[in-house]
Amino acid sequence: MSVTDFTFEEKGYPIIKIYENYFEIKAIDFWGFRKFEYSELKELKIVNPFNNWWYRLYVNASWAGRMYAHTDPITLKIIKNNEGSWDYKFPNKVHEGFKKIILEINMKIKTVTIKNK
16 A cells, blocks of 8 residues: 555545545544546536525525525535546535645546546
């Protein structure tokens, strides 16, 4: 096993270890790491459930919606080239270090994709 280039570990977030040709991620509610090769991925996307029209309508039209707004977790969606995906939940406040590591992984995915064309 090679030495990690970078590791992100913050309470409430998935643990991510970046290597040269792949990364590993461990969900907050699971014991093991899952390995993803950059060449088999399409992208990583942060999915915010608050950024759609029906959620805004729910918040504006419902007392319960206003009461519990912005307590739902945000999702990191890992999308493979074959359109398969994995979802990892994290708190609804995005950590700057987490955003940076997602950008880093997406850049590595694009670099590998360009090399393979």
